[in-house]
Amino acid sequence: MFRWTAGEPERxxxxxxxxxxxxxxxxxxxxxxxxxxxxxAFRYACRVGMCGSCAVVVNGRERWACRxxxxxxxxxxLSVRPLYHFPLLRDLVVDMTPFSDQLGAVGAAFGPRPSAxxxxxxxxDAAERREIDGAIECIGCGMCVSxxxxxAANERFPGPAALNRAFTLQRDSREGAAEARWSVLLSDDxxxxxxxxxxxxxxxxxxxxxxxxxxxxRQMATRRLLGRR
Numbered sequence: 039m040f041r042w043t044a045g046e047p048e049r050x051x052x053x054x055x056x057x058x059x060x061x062x063x064x065x066x067x068x069x070x071x072x073x074x075x076x077x078x079a080f081r082y083a084c085r086v087g088m089c090g091s092c093a094v095v096v097n098g099r100e101r102w103a104c105r106x107x108x109x110x111x112x113x114x115x116l117s118v119r120p121l122y123h124f125p126l127l128r129d130l131v132v133d134m135t136p137f138s139d140q141l142g143a144v145g146a147a148f149g150p151r152p153s154a155x156x157x158x159x160x161x162x163d164a165a166e167r168r169e170i171d172g173a174i175e176c177i178g179c180g181m182c183v184s185x186x187x188x189x190a191a192n193e194r195f196p197g198p199a200a201l202n203r204a205f206t207l208q209r210d211s212r213e214g215a216a217e218a219r220w221s222v223l224l225s226d227d228x229x230x231x232x233x234x235x236x237x238x239x240x241x242x243x244x245x246x247x248x249x250x251x252x253x254x255x256r257q258m259a260t261r262r263l264l265g266r267r
Contacts, residue, residue: 039070039078040119041129050117051075057108063118064092064103067130079129090179090243094130095119100181100241121184137180140200144222148207151214158212170206173251175244182238182248194227198238198248201228205251208258220262229256 042048053074055066064082071078082092085104092103096118097111108116124132150158160167182198183189189197196204204223207213223229232252239247 039129040117041078042126043128059107059109061108062104063094063096063101063106063108063116066108067103067118079127079131081131087243088177090177090181093121093179093181093184095121095184100184102179102181102243105243121180123184123186123189124180132180134178134180137178137183137197137199140183140197141203144196144200144204144228145215145219146200146203146207148210148212149214150212154212154214160211166209166211169254170209173202173206173246173248176202176246177244179243181241181243185237185241187235187237188231188233192227192231195231196222196228198232198252201232201255202246202248202251205255208255220259223255224259229259 039051039053040048041051053070055061055069057066064085067078067080067082071080080092080094080103082104083089084091087102087105090102093100094103095101096103096106097116100121103118118130120126120130120132124134124136127133162168176199178199180199182202186195186198188195201223204219208216208219208223210216229252232249234249234253236247236249239249242248
């Protein structure tokens with residue numbers, strides 16, 4: 039288990055638990071905290087795979103602790119560490135501020151165009167809704183950011199979650215900031231920096247594909263630059 043407290047060096051500490059067939063990593067963390075080491079810090083809320091707050095790196099892969107059964111990890115000792123590319127607060131707890139900052143950098147808040155009707159609705163069967171159906175369920179767990187090698191290399195890169203969100207907004211006919219958002223997306227540190235390794239898509243617990251969203255944004259950008267909007 040990765041351990042760190044401000045003012046102290048990082049270290050690994052071993053704990054032993056006796057898991058059952060359905061014991062999750064989160065169950066084990068709770069047991070350790072309650073029965074062995076009350077100083078162990080980690081984050082969780084719903085415990086049923088809905089909030090994403092228990093995201094950690096287990097055996098080198100980003101996972102939700104509450105959805106990860108120990109019995110499915112091969113029976114070998116587990117390594118549990120915090121998400122990568124986020125500032126550490128303590129032990130397995132990271133500061134999610136960079137995630138919010140990345141969303142802010144691409145203008146992730148919906149802002150309707152002035153001419154949009156006050157209650158304009160987009161049907162579930164509309165083409166623009168069908169196109170973004172696979173991208174709108176992000177709950178902000180940060181696992182894709184942790185898995186992204188470009189986030190590690192370039193702090194100005196918005197990251198997969200922010201670009202996925204930008205895609206849903208750029209395809210929304212009601213959106214009023216689409217043109218301004220292109221100035222960010224077409225900068226040297228946004229769409230052009232993604233290497234298409236799809237690590238983000240591989241670890242997404244919601245089954246989203248930020249990689250596909252980025253590809254679609256690049257296609258849209260190409261048409262825009264060629265005057266084929």
